Amino acid sequence: MRLVIRNDYDEVSAWIAHYIKERIKQFQPSKDRPFVLGLPSGSSPISFFQRLAEFCKAGEMSFENVVTFNMDEYVGIPKTHKESYYTYMNTNLFKHLDIKPENINLLDGNACDLEAECRRYEAKMASLGGIELFVCGIGPDGHFAFNEPGSSLTSRTRVKTLAYETIVANSRFFGGDITKVPKVALTVGVATVMDAREVCVLITGAHKSVALAKCVEEGINHMWTVSAIQMHPKGLIVCDEDATMELHVKTVKYFKSIEHVHQSLIGKENLGLQGELLTAEASTAKTTHNRGHDMLVKQLLSAHHATKYLTEEEDEEIDTDDKPRLLKRRRS
Numbered sequence: 242m243r244l245v246i247r248n249d250y251d252e253v254s255a256w257i258a259h260y261i262k263e264r265i266k267q268f269q270p271s272k273d274r275p276f277v278l279g280l281p282s283g284s285s286p287i288s289f290f291q292r293l294a295e296f297c298k299a300g301e302m303s304f305e306n307v308v309t310f311n312m313d314e315y316v317g318i319p320k321t322h323k324e325s326y327y328t329y330m331n332t333n334l335f336k337h338l339d340i341k342p343e344n345i346n347l348l349d350g351n352a353c354d355l356e357a358e359c360r361r362y363e364a365k366m367a368s369l370g371g372i373e374l375f376v377c378g379i380g381p382d383g384h385f386a387f388n389e390p391g392s393s394l395t396s397r398t399r400v401k402t403l404a405y406e407t408i409v410a411n412s413r414f415f416g417g418d419i420t421k422v423p424k425v426a427l428t429v430g431v432a433t434v435m436d437a438r439e440v441c442v443l444i445t446g447a448h449k450s451v452a453l454a455k456c457v458e459e460g461i462n463h464m465w466t467v468s469a470i471q472m473h474p475k476g477l478i479v480c481d482e483d484a485t486m487e488l489h490v491k492t493v494k495y496f497k498s499i500e501h502v503h504q505s506l507i508g509k510e511n512l513g514l515q516g517e518l519l520t521a522e523a524s525t526a527k528t529t530h531n532r533g534h535d536m537l538v539k540q541l542l543s544a545h546h547a548t549k550y551l552t553e554e555e556d557e558e559i560d561t562d563d564k565p566r567l568l569k570r571r572r573s
C-alpha cells in the first residue's frame with residue numbers, strides 16, 4: 242500500500258486530480274476500450290472534481306472515453322432532490338465535463354426492485370471489464386461508500402441501512418435535521434471496490450485520523466471497512482497532515498521516506514510526466530530506453546514494500562546519486 246501525505250486538503254485534491262488525469266492519459270482510452278472510473282460522493286471530493294473540470298475546460302484531458310460508476314445513492318428521495326447523489330454528481334462534476342451521458346452510471350434509489358437494481362449495477366461493471374481506478378472518500382468511522390462498520394468485507398452492491406453516526410454526519414446536508422436524512426441507501430460493496438484494479442482513498446481532516454490509523458497500523462477489520470485496502474495489490478491512500486494525527490511518528494516517517502525515494506529516483510528523471518504521479522508500471526514503461534534505470538526503479542519500488550524503516554541517516558542519504566549503494570543498504 243502506498244500512503245501519500247500532503248500538507249492540506251488543497252494539496253491532496255490537487256494530487257488526486259493530477260493522478261486521475263495522468264492515469265486516464267496513460268491508459269489512452271478509446272470508444273472500444275474506455276477507462277472505467279469509480280467515483281465517490283461526500284464533501285471531500287468537491288475540490289478534486291473542480292480541478293478535473295478545469296483540466297477538461299483547458300483541454301488538458303477528456304472524459305469522452307471515460308465511463309464512471311458512482312458508489313452509492315440514497316433510497317427514497319427523488320432523483321432530482323438537491324441532496325441525491327444524482328444531483329450532487331451532475332452539479333459538481335458531470336455537467337462540467339465532456340463525458341457522454343450514457344457513460345455515467347449511478348444507482349437508482351427509486352427502482353421498483355432495489356435488489357435487481359444492485360445486480361444490474363454489478364453486471365454492468367463486469368460487462369465493461371471491471372473498474373480500472375476506484376476513488377473513495379471515507380467517513381470518520383472508516384466507512385467508504387455506505388459500507389458501514391460491520392459490513393462484510395466480501396459484500397457486493399446491495400441495499401444498506403445507514404449507521405446512526407452516518408445519519409447524524411450527513412444531516413448537515415439536510416438542514417441539520419436527522420429526520421430528513423434517508424435511513425437506507427444502495428451502495429457498492431467492500432468487495433466491489435476492492436475488485437478494482439487500483440483503489441485510491443482520499444482522507445483529510447483530524448476527525449478522520451483515528452480511521453486512518455486503524456486502516457494503516459492495525460489489522461483488517463470489518464469495523465473499519467476501509468482497512469480492507471490492506472489486501473489490495475494496488476492500494477493508495479492520499480491524506481493531509483491533519484489526518485496523520487493518530488499515526489505513530491515512525492509510520493509517518495516511513496511512508497514519507499518511501500515517497501522521497503520514489504521522487505528522487507523517478508521524479509527527477511524527465512520522463513515527460515510528473516514523476517510523483519507515476520505508477521510503478523507507467524514509470525517502468527516510460528524507461529524502456531534505459532534498461533539499467535528500468536531495473537533499478539523496479540527493484541527499488543519492490544524493495545519499498547519489503548524494507549525496514551529508514552533511519553534518519555539513511556533518510557538524509559536518499560538525495561545522493563549513489564543509488565545502487567542505497568538499494569544495497571536498504572536490502573541488507
Ligand SMILES: N[C@@H]1[C@@H](O)[C@H](O)[C@@H](COP(=O)(O)O)O[C@@H]1O
Pocket residue numbers: 281282283284285286312313377378379380384385386387407411
Ligand atoms: N456515502 C458517503 C461516503 O461515500 C463518503 O465517503 C462519506 C464521507 O463524506 P465527507 O467527504 O463529506 O466527509 O459520506 C457519505 O457517507
